[in-house]
Amino acid sequence: xxxxxxxxxxxxxxxxALTSCSSDNDNFPTDDEPEEISPVVFDxxxxxxxxxxxxxxxxxxxxxxxxxxxxxxxxxxxxxxxxYAKKKRxxxxxxxxxxxxxxxxxxxxxxxxxxxxKNFYYENVLPGNTTKLLETRLMIxxxxxxxxANYTWNEQQTDAFYDMxxxxxxxxxxxxxxxxxxxxxxxxxxxCFTCHNEGEIPLPIGPKPQNLNKNYPYATGxxxxxxxxxxxxxxxxxxxxxxxxxxxxxxxxxxDLRVRSYLDINCAHCHSDNGxxxxxxxxxxxxxxxxxxxxxxxxxxxxxxxxxxxxHPTHIIKPGHHDESEIFYRLNTxxxxxxxxxxxxxxxxxxxxxxISEWIDSLAGNCE
Amino acid sequence: MMASVLAINLNAQLTFNSQSxxxxxxxxxxxxxxxxxxxDDIVSVxxxxxxxxxxxxxxxxxxVNYPTAFAEHVPEWTLAAGDFNGDGYNDLIYGAFSGVxxxxxxxxxxxxxxxxxxxxxxxxxxxxxxxNNDGYLDAFVCHDTAPNIYFLNDGSNGFEYHQGGLGxxxxxxxxxxxxxxxxxxxxxxxxxxxxxxxxxxxxxQLFRNNGDGTFTNVAAEANMDHxxxxxxxxxxxxxxxxxxxxxxxxNSNTSGGHLLMRNNGDGTFTxxTAGSGFDIYNGLSREHAxxxxxxxxxxxxxxxxxRVFLNNGNMTFTPVPAPFSEASIGDLNNDGFMDAFAFGTxxxxxxxxxxxxxxxxxxxxxxxxxxxxxxxxxxxxxKQIRDVRSGEGFAYMSSLNTHFGIGSDTEIEKIIIRWxxxxxxxxxxxxxxxxxxxxxxEHQMGVNDTNTVQFSIYPxxxxxxxxxxxxxxxxxxxxxxxxxxxxxxxxxxxNGKINVSQLNKGIFIISLNQDGKKSNLKFIKQ
Numbered sequence: 001x002x003x004x005x006x007x008x009x010x011x012x013x014x015x016x017a018l019t020s021c022s023s024d025n026d027n028f029p030t031d032d033e034p035e036e037i038s039p040v041v042f043d044x045x046x047x048x049x050x051x052x053x054x055x056x057x058x059x060x061x062x063x064x065x066x067x068x069x070x071x072x073x074x075x076x077x078x079x080x081x082x083x084y085a086k087k088k089r090x091x092x093x094x095x096x097x098x099x100x101x102x103x104x105x106x107x108x109x110x111x112x113x114x115x116x117x118k119n120f121y122y123e124n125v126l127p128g129n130t131t132k133l134l135e136t137r138l139m140i141x142x143x144x145x146x147x148x149a150n151y152t153w154n155e156q157q158t159d160a161f162y163d164m165x166x167x168x169x170x171x172x173x174x175x176x177x178x179x180x181x182x183x184x185x186x187x188x189x190x191x192c193f194t195c196h197n198e199g200e201i202p203l204p205i206g207p208k209p210q211n212l213n214k215n216y217p218y219a220t221g222x223x224x225x226x227x228x229x230x231x232x233x234x235x236x237x238x239x240x241x242x243x244x245x246x247x248x249x250x251x252x253x254x255x256d257l258r259v260r261s262y263l264d265i266n267c268a269h270c271h272s273d274n275g276x277x278x279x280x281x282x283x284x285x286x287x288x289x290x291x292x293x294x295x296x297x298x299x300x301x302x303x304x305x306x307x308x309x310x311x312h313p314t315h316i317i318k319p320g321h322h323d324e325s326e327i328f329y330r331l332n333t334x335x336x337x338x339x340x341x342x343x344x345x346x347x348x349x350x351x352x353x354x355x356i357s358e359w360i361d362s363l364a365g366n367c368e
Numbered sequence: 369m370m371a372s373v374l375a376i377n378l379n380a381q382l383t384f385n386s387q388s389x390x391x392x393x394x395x396x397x398x399x400x401x402x403x404x405x406x407x408d409d410i411v412s413v414x415x416x417x418x419x420x421x422x423x424x425x426x427x428x429x430x431x432v433n434y435p436t437a438f439a440e441h442v443p444e445w446t447l448a449a450g451d452f453n454g455d456g457y458n459d460l461i462y463g464a465f466s467g468v469x470x471x472x473x474x475x476x477x478x479x480x481x482x483x484x485x486x487x488x489x490x491x492x493x494x495x496x497x498x499x500n501n502d503g504y505l506d507a508f509v510c511h512d513t514a515p516n517i518y519f520l521n522d523g524s525n526g527f528e529y530h531q532g533g534l535g536x537x538x539x540x541x542x543x544x545x546x547x548x549x550x551x552x553x554x555x556x557x558x559x560x561x562x563x564x565x566x567x568x569x570x571x572x573q574l575f576r577n578n579g580d581g582t583f584t585n586v587a588a589e590a591n592m593d594h595x596x597x598x599x600x601x602x603x604x605x606x607x608x609x610x611x612x613x614x615x616x617x618x619n620s621n622t623s624g625g626h627l628l629m630r631n632n633g634d635g636t637f638t639x640x641t642a643g644s645g646f647d648i649y650n651g652l653s654r655e656h657a658x659x660x661x662x663x664x665x666x667x668x669x670x671x672x673x674x675r676v677f678l679n680n681g682n683m684t685f686t687p688v689p690a691p692f693s694e695a696s697i698g699d700l701n702n703d704g705f706m707d708a709f710a711f712g713t714x715x716x717x718x719x720x721x722x723x724x725x726x727x728x729x730x731x732x733x734x735x736x737x738x739x740x741x742x743x744x745x746x747x748x749x750x751k752q753i754r755d756v757r758s759g760e761g762f763a764y765m766s767s768l769n770t771h772f773g774i775g776s777d778t779e780i781e782k783i784i785i786r787w788x789x790x791x792x793x794x795x796x797x798x799x800x801x802x803x804x805x806x807x808x809x810e811h812q813m814g815v816n817d818t819n820t821v822q823f824s825i826y827p828x829x830x831x832x833x834x835x836x837x838x839x840x841x842x843x844x845x846x847x848x849x850x851x852x853x854x855x856x857x858x859x860x861x862x863n864g865k866i867n868v869s870q871l872n873k874g875i876f877i878i879s880l881n882q883d884g885k886k887s888n889l890k891f892i893k894q
Contacts, residue, residue, distance in 0.1 A: 166466070166488050168440075185466065188488035190514040193539055200539060200566055276541075276564045279597040279620035302620050302652045304673070304693070307711045336444035336465045337763070343465075 038070025040092050044113055044142055048149035052136050052160035057090065057117055063133055063157045065119055072232060073218070074225050076211040078245040078261035081349040082120065083182045084175060085134065089206070090117040093234050101238040104210045105287040107203055108235065114141040116204055122184075124174040134169055135186045136160050139196070139204050146202040148192040164189030182347055194343055199274035210286060211265065213244040245286055248355065259359045260289040262352060266341055282316060298367035301326040308338050319363035328357060382662055382676055384708070384715040386691050390431065391712055393419045395442060395462075398765040399698035399709050400449040403432075403477055404456050404894075405827035406728040406803060408698030408767045410709055413447070413460065415439050418471060418480060427701060437482040439469040441491075448759040449768065450496025451736040452505050452521060456829035456894055458737070458768070461507050463491030468509055476894065477831070487529045489517050490540070493600070495759035497547040497556060498735045499534075500581050501788055505735040508534070508759075510542035510560065534575060534583055535560050541569040543654075544600035544762050548612050548755055549742055550590075551635045554786060555579050556740040556755075561598040563619060570623065571595050572616065576635075591637045596624040600762040604658035604667035605753045607683050609633070612755070615646070615669050617656030625650075630683060645677070645685040655694035657761035659706045663722035663773025665749050670695070670708075671761055691715050698767030699726065704801055706771060710764075723777060726803040727770040729756055730828060732890070733789035734808055743770045744784040747777040774800065785811075802837070807890045823880050829892035832869040836861060836880070844882040868893060 039056045041049075049055060052062065059066040067073060071090045079087070093099070097111035110116075116139040125132040133153040139146050151160035152167065166188030172181045196202055212225045226242075229235035245261035246253040264286035270277035271284045280302060283294040293299060296316025305326065306312050313326035322328045330340035331353050339345070393412035402409045402420045410421035410429065415438050421429035441464035452459040457473035459480075468491050470483040490512035499506040504523040510516055516535040519527040535542050544561035551557065555577035562570045574592040575583040587593035597620035606613045611631040618626055626646040629637040641647050655671030662668070666679035674693050677685040695710035704724040705717035725745065729738030738756050745752045754770045774780065783795040785806055793811035798804050805824045824837040838844070844861035848868070856871060861880070868876075871893045880887045 168466075188466070190488070190539075191490070194490075194513050197539070200569070274566065276539075276569075279564055279570070279622045303654065307693075 036069045038092065038095070039068050040070055040115075042092075042094060042113065042115070044140075047140055047142075048138070048147070048162050050162050052151040055115070057092065057115075062159065063131075063153075065133075071117070072228065072234065073216065074207065074212060074229075075214075075216060076206040076245075076265065077214050077247055078211060078265040080206075080265050081345060081352055083184060083345050083347045084173075084180065084349075085120045085122060085184065088119045088121075091115070091207070091229075091234065092117065098233055099229070099235050101209060101235065104243045105208055105285060107205070107208050108212075110141050110204075110207075112141050112143050115139070116207065122171050122173045126172045126174060126179065129174065132171065132173075133157055133160070134171070134184055137192075139202075146196070146204065148189060148196070148202070150186065150189065150192070152186055166191065180347075185346065187343070191343060194276060195269045197275070198269075198272070205269050206265070209238060209242050210244050213242045214247075243287065248352075255355070255359045255362060259356055260286055260295075262355065263289060263295070266352075270341070296327060297363070298365075305329060305338050308335065309333065315367055317360055317363070318367060319365045320361060322357035322360040325360050328353065328360065331356065381720065382678065382688050382690065383718045384691050385718055386713050386715045388713045389421055389429065389709075391419060391421060391709075392431075392433075393417055395444075395447065396709070396712050397443060397447050397696055397763055398449060398460070399696035399700065399767055400458055400765055401768065402458055403827070404829050406769060406805065407702055408700055408769065410696075410700065410714070411449070411460070411765075413443065413462065413471075415442055418460070423700060423702065425702070434478075434480050436471060436480050439471070439482050440484050441467045441469040443763075445491050446494045446759070446763045447765045448494040448496050448507075449765045450505050450739055450758040452496060452507065452527075454504065454523070454736045456736065456892055459496075460765075461494045461496065461509075463489075463494040463509060465490055467491070468494065468507075470507070485519065485527075485529060487517065490514075492542055493544045493546075493759055493762060495545055495547055495757070496737075497558075497739055497758065498788055501555070501579075501740075503731075503734055503789065505737070505739060505758075508545060508547070508558075510535075510545050511540045512542065513540045514538070515540070516542050516545070516560075534558065535573055535585075537562075537569055537573075539565065539569060541565055544598065546601060546603055546760055547740065547757060548603045549577075549740075550574065550603075550612050550614075550631065551576065552611055552633075552742075553577075553579075554742070554788075554790065556788065558583070559592065559601055559603070559614065561601045561616065563597045563599055567595055567623075570597060572598065572601075586635070590635055591639070592629065594624070594627055596627060597622055599654040600656045600671070600760075602656040602658040602669045602671070602761070603755075605631075606667055606679055607681075608666065608750050608752055610751055610753060612753070613637075613683075615656055615658075617653060617669075617672060619652050619654050621650070621652065628683065628685075640683050644683055645687065649673075649677075649687060651675070653693060654762040655764065657697070657764075657766065659697045659766070660771065660773040661706050661717060662720060663705060663724045663775070665722075665747075665752060665773050665775040665777070670697070694761065694764060696764045696766050699769070699771065704771075706767075721776075723774045723800045725772050725774065725780060725783075725798065725800055727772070727783065727785075728803055728805045728826075729770060729785065730805060730807045731787060731789075732808040733791060734787040737768050738785070738787060738808065739768070740788040742786040744786070745772045745774070746781040746784075747774050747779065749775055749777050769803070799839075810888070810890055823882075823887045823889060825878065825889050825891055829894045830868055831894050832867065834866045834868045834878070834891060836864045836866070838864065838880075838882070840882075842882075844880060846881070847879045849877045849879065 094113035100109040121133040136151040138149040152163045153160040246257045248258040248262040263284040268284040282296045299316045309329040318324040391412035393414040396412045398411035407423040412419045418434040420432045443462040444464045446463035449458045455475040460471040462469040471480040492510035495508045504521040507519040517531045521527045558575045560573045572594045574587040576586045599619045602615040614629045616627040628641045628644045630640045651673030653672035666681045669677040675687040676690040692708045692710045695708035700707040705719040708715040731738040741756045743754045785793045848857040
């Protein structure tokens with residue numbers, strides 16, 4: 001039982017004890033400070049709603065993304081690169097249900113009615129240096145299966161509207177003093193499933209214990225995210241020792257762990273036994289990349305992309321030689337028919353490539 | 369004995385002379401005729417331009433650029449060509465990761481209109497093909513992430529988006545479609561090479577055309593429901609027994625190796641990979657496509673590992689080095705040998721002494737290119753067949769001309785063309801080592817009594833100058849009639865060239881008279 005409900009229960013016993021002595025009181029005891037009820041509107045048979053505001057996830061104006069009671073922010077330890085878009089993520093569950101821990105590397109077993117909310121936006125968008133929300137993606141667990149619902153923000157930034165058709169939005173923004181441009185792609189609905197599936201079953205990617213096990217600065221104070229979910233009643237229990245990814249931005253962490261964390265969140269959903277790219281050798285999930293073969297180290301690539309990249313990568317990863325490693329060329333291109341990841345990016349993630357190149361160059365050994 | 373071995377070795381030689389060409393746009397993946405003269409041109413494209421290296425009859429290329437309105441989708445994945453709008457010039461479809469663009473010729477050969485339908489598709493192999501056999505080319509697009517889509521052409525410059533009935537696995541996995549009449553019923557069927565995900569997603573599909581606009585996946589009963597990880601397949605009659613066999617080439621070896629499947633002639637296939645040479649070849653590729661590179665009359669396979677797999681004629685193949693893997697194939701110096709264009713370089717086939725014939729099909733009742741037509745060639749070595757196809761292998765577009773090598777045969781008994789319309793043309797004793805334009809319906813048995821082809825005409829459609837191919841131009845007169853029967857022009861054939869620039873647009877018949885023998889040929893004036 002969660003803390004929230006435990007407190008309620010104890011309080012109920014206490015009030016009952018107080019009032020049972022008095023006679024002629026048939027009224028159910030009331031709380032002087034009633035337990036806050038989440039104002040989120042959710043009917044499992046009615047969703048997806050036509051507007052994001054219909055759910056009441058956020059306080060007005062909703063573009064501020066200030067969550068209401070019951071909408072809990074979270075952030076993965078290691079995050080997907082999406083053309084430098086920023087993201088704010090939240091989780092909400094109906095009253096009286098909670099998620100179960102399965103293992104460090106598996107997505108939490110969320111109960112029916114769970115909604116994962118992921119907002120994509122850019123800051124310092126030109127010309128006005130404003131914040132521009134582009135899309136809010138929901139994953140809603142209906143009965144046993146996750147469904148996808150995508151909402152596209154209007155130009156006025158007053159609301160977002162259900163749209164599974166996808167579109168392109170040109171964005172020019174300032175990042176660290178540099179003007180950048182992207183033709184941001186809001187995906188078509190069928191694309192969601194390309195990454196968000198395991199053996200043809202739709203599944204979230206980020207909320208795994210290995211990727212949630214870190215502190216988050218909540219309005220009420222900084223707390224471990226798993227602990228927060230448990231305290232709030234959204235998670236039943238979890239073990240003390242969790243094999244956790246590192247934030248690949250954190251240069252104080254070991255380089256190999258940063259790279260493995262990067263590859264996990266950016267690549268593992270397809271490059272897994274049950275993903276769509278299961279026919280290639282790499283297995284990029286964090287719990288499998290302690291094995292160098294799964295990283296592609298000294299593995300000869302299936303496809304010869306020499307002509308495409310005007311170079312001669314000999315292995316997926318060739319220790320000491322990023323310029324002879326196919327992974328470098330797959331990441332360092334925007335050409336759709338060879339780039340990796342093939343979805344979700346049209347720009348090159350320069351910082352990611354720099355890190356991976358540095359790591360490859362630091363590896364010893366040869367492939368003979 | 370020694371002599372015959374030596375001869376085989378000589379014929380098996382395959383060498384190329386590589387020359388870079390000034391194809392200027394980023395996407396260099398197309399060899400097809402663009403100006404209606406049936407000489408293969410080199411096409412490179414990007415968002416706002418179609419760059420064509422127009423092959424001159426005298427050799428070499430003329431650079432022509434066709435600026436286009438911005439195409440949102442460029443051929444990041446695949447490109448196909450065909451005369452979608454039936455105006456005599458090939459149109460293009462660009463397959464991109466979030467949609468397709470059409471480049472439709474403007475009817476004059478001077479420009480293209482950009483049409484972006486806007487429907488989402490993670491485009492893989494694209495094909496032009498007349499799916500519903502109404503005489504108008506349609507466009508088919510493999511979908512990586514959802515059921516396949518297609519655009520049905522209503523023949524009046526309009527087309528309609530469809531999804532469903534041609535590969536409906538919910539999450540896609542469709543990489544390489546090829547349209548081929550596998551059961552010789554005159555209807556064009558389709559095979560899809562599939563890849564990735566769970567087994568059901570990457571199980572190949574074979575769609576039998578039911579003739580009523582519907583298709584049925586018969587892969588299981590045909591023994592073609594392979595689970596191998598494949599992005600393309602190469603279809604040809606590799607054993608020249610009159611039906612289309614298939615090479616199902618892999619792009620990953622996680623679910624089995626290359627497969628060579630012999631068509632049993634009864635709607636089923638037998639795995640004959642063992643001993644074929646592909647059982648011991650481990651190369652992987654997206655691209656596998658057919659072409660007879662050494663003109664020996666046995667179709668070879670290319671696209672993998674910098675090799676051409678020469679067909680030994682007995683369902684075994686010998687890999688020989690080639691300076692290309694994936695490429696667009698066509699005859700880029702009009703010498704009757706298939707050349708390759710890839711990454712800005714033309715690899716000219718140095719050829720050999722074998723003989724050949726190239727056929728240019730012009731549909732009248734059927735679609736303009738004659739895509740879907742079955743072409744049969746009969747010579748001393750036997751019968752060969754080809755399908756006219758747009759979009760083979762995975763990404764590239766190769767010539768729409770139908771090319772046959774005939775080895776050391778010096779005569780062709782006859783050509784039979786079975787058009788999608790059902791019309792059958794028979795051309796007896798055509799010349800060899802040349803190209804032959806066949807207009808649908810002009811050589812039907814009992815309709816024309818032309819026993820020998822004395823003349824061929826090009827370009828067709830024609831704008832200004834109609835050129836006549838003939839052994840001689842002596843004692844030859846001509847008359848040009850409008851389809852209504854009225855004589856509009858006549859004269860003496862001086863040098864094989866007739867100025868027709870003053871004719872109105874439309875269909876005309878030219879009647880050529882040489883020493884009392886008449887030939888009637890149809891042409892389209894633009």
